[in-house]
Amino acid sequence: WELHVIEGLEGGRFALYTKMHHSQVDGMGGMRLLQRMMSDDPARRNMAPVWCTGLRDAAPDAAPDDRTGPKIGAFLRNGLGQARDTVTAALALAELGWKAAQGEAGATPYLAPPSILNRRIRGKRRFATQHYALARVKAVAKAAGVTINDVLLGLCAGALRRYLLERGALPDKPMTASVPVSVRPADDDSVGNAISFIFADLHTTMDAPLARLAAIAASALRAKDDLQKLPQGAVDNYTSLLMAPYLAQLLLGIGLVRRPMNNLVISNVPGPARTLYFNGARMEQFYPVSLVLDGQALNITVVSYDGQFNLGFTGCRDSLPHMQKLAVYTGEVLVELETALGLQATPAETVSA
Numbered sequence: 224w225e226l227h228v229i230e231g232l233e234g235g236r237f238a239l240y241t242k243m244h245h246s247q248v249d250g251m252g253g254m255r256l257l258q259r260m261m262s263d264d265p266a267r268r269n270m271a272p273v274w275c276t277g278l279r280d281a282a283p284d285a286a287p288d289d290r291t292g293p294k295i296g297a298f299l300r301n302g303l304g305q306a307r308d309t310v311t312a313a314l315a316l317a318e319l320g321w322k323a324a325q326g327e328a329g330a331t332p333y334l335a336p337p338s339i340l341n342r343r344i345r346g347k348r349r350f351a352t353q354h355y356a357l358a359r360v361k362a363v364a365k366a367a368g369v370t371i372n373d374v375l376l377g378l379c380a381g382a383l384r385r386y387l388l389e390r391g392a393l394p395d396k397p398m399t400a401s402v403p404v405s406v407r408p409a410d411d412d413s414v415g416n417a418i419s420f421i422f423a424d425l426h427t428t429m430d431a432p433l434a435r436l437a438a439i440a441a442s443a444l445r446a447k448d449d450l451q452k453l454p455q456g457a458v459d460n461y462t463s464l465l466m467a468p469y470l471a472q473l474l475l476g477i478g479l480v481r482r483p484m485n486n487l488v489i490s491n492v493p494g495p496a497r498t499l500y501f502n503g504a505r506m507e508q509f510y511p512v513s514l515v516l517d518g519q520a521l522n523i524t525v526v527s528y529d530g531q532f533n534l535g536f537t538g539c540r541d542s543l544p545h546m547q548k549l550a551v552y553t554g555e556v557l558v559e560l561e562t563a564l565g566l567q568a569t570p571a572e573t574v575s576a
Contacts, residue, residue: 224248226274236507239273245514254494254526261499261506270502330424330442332401332465332484336394338387341483341518344539351550352510353534355557359569360532363557366564367433369440372491374560376400376443377436379489379523380425381556382549387427389548398427401485402443404450420465421446422485432559487521488513494528511535521546 224247229238248256260273335341364374379400387393401420424442429435492511499506510533511524520542525534534553538546558568 237504240512251492254492257509258495258499261495261501263495263497263499265498265500265503265505267500268502273501330397330399330422330446330485332422333482335399335483335486336396337483338394338398338486339390339392339542340398340486340520342520342539342542343517344515344520345541347540348515349536349538349540349543349546350512351536351547353536353550353553354508355532355534355554356569357527357530357532359557359561359566362566363560363564366566367436367440367560369436370443372402373436373440373443375491375525376402376423376425376439376489377432377560378553378556379487380427380435380439381432381559382552383425383487384427384430385552385555386549393427396428398425398486399423400425400487400489402446403488403490404447419450421450423489425486432556433563436560483518485519487519487523490522490524492524492526494526496527496529498529508533513537515539521549523549 224241224243226242227240229240232238243253256276260276262270360371360374364371367374369377380398383398384393400423402423404419404421421443423439423446426435426438426442429438490511490513494509506528508531509526509528511526512535513522513524515522515537520539522537523534524537525532527533534550536546536550538549540546543549560566561568
């Protein structure tokens with residue numbers, strides 16, 4: 224991983240731009256790593272440089288185990304468990320396919336409508352941000368009877384609808400998003416990868432913001448229920464089987480001739496609820512810069528921090544002209560939802576690069 228120090232910002236401030244390979248850390252792990260780098264004590268000094276923070280705590284040395292019998296037994300048990308979990312995951316995917324054939328599955332992987340988001344990407348990126356008070360998003364979620372993550376999906380769906388309508392490029396079928404879901408046990412303090420995915424119908428063919436939000440919430444709830452039915456050991460196998468066709472298409476260079484697995488990735492990463500400091504310097508804001516792949520030219524990720532709800536829009540510059548408009552439209556959709564629910568609306572701040 225890399226860390227760049229950006230100096231000379233207004234008011235004597237500086238920024239840290241961190242790049243990490245996704246094979247090493249997921250969103251939740253990244254938040255834990257961030258909290259190891261920083262401190263919630265503004266008076267703390269002589270802190271080690273942030274690039275000295277390890278991905279995991281050092282484990283104490285353990286005495287070698289030379290007993291062959293227990294090792295063979297554990298190997299056989301693990302092998303049988305893996306086989307059972309793989310079968311369980313395969314059956315879950317088969318059930319999802321059967322529901323899709325019967326029209327009962329909602330958003331289904333590899334059945335997303337083709338769109339301008341699902342083209343081959345080039346090397347240059349656009350990045351835009353949107354910043355809200357987390358309290359506003361919570362108020363919308365409470366008034367609408369949905370989750371914060373549902374509100375995020377609703378904001379993105381409304382913004383995408385408006386952006387694509389302006390370009391005459393809105394698919395005539397609802398677009399879908401894959402949403403990373405943390406499957407990390409509550410007592411697991413590692414910072415590695417522990418995620419799976421659900422697929423949510425964004426209902427981009429619907430114009431009414433509140434009705435669209437309710438439909439999105441129902442789709443996401445159904446997808447989460449299906450994932451939660453799986454035993455813990457089968458989730459990794461389910462995720463691997465789910466991603467295998469898409470990864471194979473990327474490796475073979477045929478990722479654009481099949482129906483897209485999804486139209487984009489939308490991710491919600493809960494961050495620290497308290498203010499963090501580094502040697503007395505307050506971290507003012509945190510924005511996520513995520514990755515895009517061939518056939519997935521847009522990623523929208525939000526990180527909450529200290530009462531903030533900070534969105535990062537990462538897109539292929541060539542595939543998505545004027546991508547910063549998506550960030551602006553997301554803020555406008557939030558105001559629409561607040562107005563429809565009788566809540567006080569406040570403009571948001573947008574930055575693009």
